[in-house]
Amino acid sequence: MHRIIILLDGATDDRIPSLGNLTPLQAAEMPFINSITTAGRFGCTDACGYTHLFLLELLSRRKEDVPRGLIETLGFNLTVPPGRIGYRLSPATIKNGWMEWGYIISEEEVEVLKASFERNLPLIDHLKPEIRYYGEGKGVMTIESDDVLDLPSPPVNAELDLDRLGPLRELVEAVRDETGGWVILPWQGGRGDMVEKYKDVRKKLSGISFLSNSPSALGVGAFLGMDKIWIDDLEERIEKASHVVNESDVLLHIEEIDDMSHKRDPQKKLEFLEEVDILLRRHFQGKSEVRLSLIVDHGASSLTGEHDENPVPFAVSEDLSGESAGRSFQETSQGYVPLPELLDLLMGW
Template identity: 25%
Template sequence: MKYVLVIPDGCADESQASLGNKTPLQAARVPHMDEVARAGSVGLTDNVPVSMPSGSDVGTMSLFGYDPKVYHTGRAPLEAAAQGIQLGPDDWAIRCNLVTIENERMKSFTAGQVPNDIGRDLITLLQQQHCGDEHWKFYAGVSYRNLLLYRPRGGQAPFAADTFTTPPHDITDQLIEGYLPTGSGSAELRQLMDDSRALFADCEPNRIRLGRGELPVTQTWLWGQGRTPSLMPFQERFGVRGAVITAVDLLRGIGRLLGWDVIEVAGATGYLDTDYAAKGRAAIETLKGGADFVVVHVEATDEASHEGHPDAKVTALEEIDRHIVGPVHAYLKSQGDYRLLVCPDHPTFCRTKTHSHGFVPFAMCGQGISHNGAATYDEVAAKATGDVLPAGHDLMPRFIQG
């Protein structure tokens, strides 16, 4: 049996006036996702407990069959695992975005999709200047996505369960004052953020960006802190060998912690310009190479929502359908017994430009999965079936074992 999970990140949404009062999933031409719906089972699943912040770290952990209320410790340690950074038992990882703040509002949580080379230069500058010391170390990632590690040298870390930070993508266009870190260790985090603001004010990389008419990186934004979680390997739990295809460090990190192979794909950007066809080909080659279970994650749908662009979200869904779901499903059908699941991790609303809580639609088909009446894959069709999973981590056992 071969298994594939396709994650169109954040694709669940509300109806949009600009799309004729349809959701992006309803408006998109997705014949291959609709084929999955007609061939199998469609329903709703809630991947993010209301007591936890909505994000891919929580949502995908649920999707992979792990209760986030038990296993989730924070987003940053998952991304540290993706970079091969070993955390000690008392170490903390913190996500470090490069952002643009104007008039004390979050103008861009990506600093205009800052290029990798400039992002790396700025992270190096942070480490070389007074922002880094024997306790704090900055690690460059991809574009605006970077990490900060706190390694205690005797004594206890300043962070605790009451340390609260806010993802910058949740506050686009809003004043930042009410969203700065609070609780234990917040003074240290705020000071580092203020120090970066002073350091970046007149640095060479920003002069280059301003000269090109691009957004400057005005400071860092620190969030998502946590220590390494302890996760039972996926193969030990479900009996299948896994692999993940993604351009996002978060998913790479979860994959490594679960014992999956992490498949790198040239042209996978984690943005709307990603090479969808390359991801589809990589999934098929990974199945041919012996993997039992392959996850294909696409960030583009989520990015379109964060930018408030329903049309771009529709286009991304159609590209996922054409270049990933269609070819992968065709290959699976040609090889024997299989199961295919399409499901986002959480809703991301174009209206609010941020992640949300709530149910998302799933569709799965293949060996042993009966049809439950849906003709299309979308939020409305999923609700009509009456198949509802209040705990998202119950979906994977059904998919693999049910």
């Protein structure tokens, strides 16, 4: 028997007045997901504010703050040897000393921002930057440095003293001035020597395939020695996972749910959860010799766009018939299992 763990990123939420004071999970029609909850074990575990920290604690059983910038640079196959720092990059605005993360940014604004960033990049040539971009102006960057900058992290907006940008201040100011406030801001930098601490974990997890479209999640896979598979299209990712699980254990990450929350549209989040249920039913219903688990890493409010760390649900079952759905997969405080103990339960070890 092989196992698949499906991470529904940011699926828990606040109660939404427009949904009859239900959360999107409670309001959504999800017969297949709810059948897993009904047929198997249902409970809750600890949340973490960031996906990569949740995955690291789940998979390694260690609660350690590995910076997201380091994780994501590894997800893009960039190396972070001694003397280099890996950062995550995100669009933001800086005006009058106040920084706001750019979750809502048009394609035109992204292109203008990236062009300005590239045009001014020679200002930090002495740091030998390496950069990889992905959607909506996000990216990763490594630079030569021994010092990690202490900078704000999403999703919370904050005051920002530009002196905290250190050797990157001139670049950020130049881009801000050209774009009328938009910048690409580094955050959560980290050193690559942290990988050495996880040698024992890497050996145990080497047979698990990790499917995602997130450099953060796939970076955890790279950090922990897992086989990582990047697939952008949701149905292609789910279909691929349904084939891979015939040969090996699988961790499938569905990040798009969290993205819906940050756009503050509860109805779209509900509809997307229903779409996920349809796709999971299409590709997994009736599968035999498969143990399927559902987990959530943190809450994500589609009212405020912010994460929360209330307990998050999990469900696990070997019955994938989808024939009964008497109990819904939703926010709960019952059946608590500490996060460092959860992997053994989900995998049946």
